[in-house]
Amino acid sequence: xxxxxxxxRYKVAKRGQDVALRCDPISGHVSLFWYQQALGQGPxxxxxxxxxxxxxxxxxxxDRFFAERPEGSVSxxxxxxTQQEDSAVYLCASSLGRRPDQPQHFGDGTRLSIL
Amino acid sequence: xxxxxxxxxxxxxSEEAFLTINCTYTATGYPSLFWYVQxxxxxxxxxxxxxxxxxKGSNKGFEATYRKETTSFHLEKGSVQVSDSxxxxxxxxxxxxxxxxxxxxTRLTINP
Numbered sequence: 001x002x003x004x005x006x007x008x009r010y011k012v013a014k015r016g017q018d019v020a021l022r023c024d025p026i027s028g029h030v031s032l033f034w035y036q037q038a039l040g041q042g043p044x045x046x047x048x049x050x051x052x053x054x055x056x057x058x059x060x061x062x063d064r065f066f067a068e069r070p071e072g073s074v075s076x077x078x079x080x081x082t083q084q085e086d087s088a089v090y091l092c093a094s095s096l097g098r099r100p101d102q103p104q105h106f107g108d109g110t111r112l113s114i115l
Numbered sequence: 116x117x118x119x120x121x122x123x124x125x126x127x128x129s130e131e132a133f134l135t136i137n138c139t140y141t142a143t144g145y146p147s148l149f150w151y152v153q154x155x156x157x158x159x160x161x162x163x164x165x166x167x168x169x170x171k172g173s174n175k176g177f178e179a180t181y182r183k184e185t186t187s188f189h190l191e192k193g194s195v196q197v198s199d200s201x202x203x204x205x206x207x208x209x210x211x212x213x214x215x216x217x218x219x220x221t222r223l224t225i226n227p
Contacts, residue, residue: 033213040219043215099213100146
């Protein structure tokens with residue numbers, strides 16, 4: 001079956017531009033997560049949705065980062081006025097239910113490079 | 116706050132060698148513990164998990180046991196193959212929150 005799909009796979013933007021990253025979770029998955037992975041590091045949590053509700057955004061590094069999941073399916077992570085330190089791989093994951101012991105299924109990520 | 120510490124890599128072994136990748140954690144309460152693997156050119160995949168103390172997770176010949184007394188979840192495999200070359204991440208999720216907290220990853224290379 002289809003896994004988590006992210007687009008674009010690669011994004012290059014100039015400093016100061018706005019970018020939007022898309023995530024299509026596995027159909028029927030209630031929970032959706034965004035993570036940021038710097039080169040050579042483990043992923044770091046950004047934000048969490050349960051259906052359309054954003055229940056945790058404690059990991060968003062600044063108010064330039066905004067995420068939404070308006071219909072409880074597709075999600076978009078938007079970064080405004082990008083900075084060089086925003087360069088990273090952005091990972092989306094989904095899980096079937098609401099329990100913390102349920103595995104998360106990851107997409108291949110979007111590699112963002114800010115020039 | 117919660118955190119995960121993995122042994123630093125890279126780790127290079129010969130085929131059929133015994134593998135251990137150490138992982139220790141700090142958490143409030145009793146988290147669920149996971150090992151994820153990232154093969155070259157692929158996304159993160161769940162390798163195994165354990166949800167309570169003394170549970171053993173296993174998959175593809177890999178094993179890890181949830182040790183509450185030492186707050187550890189070390190990954191082991193008795194005989195590694197070239198195809199096991201990948202980056203391995205230890206992670207936890209707290210009972211009160213679904214988000215995963217990852218270690219920094221350990222790059223494993225197996226030589227034929």
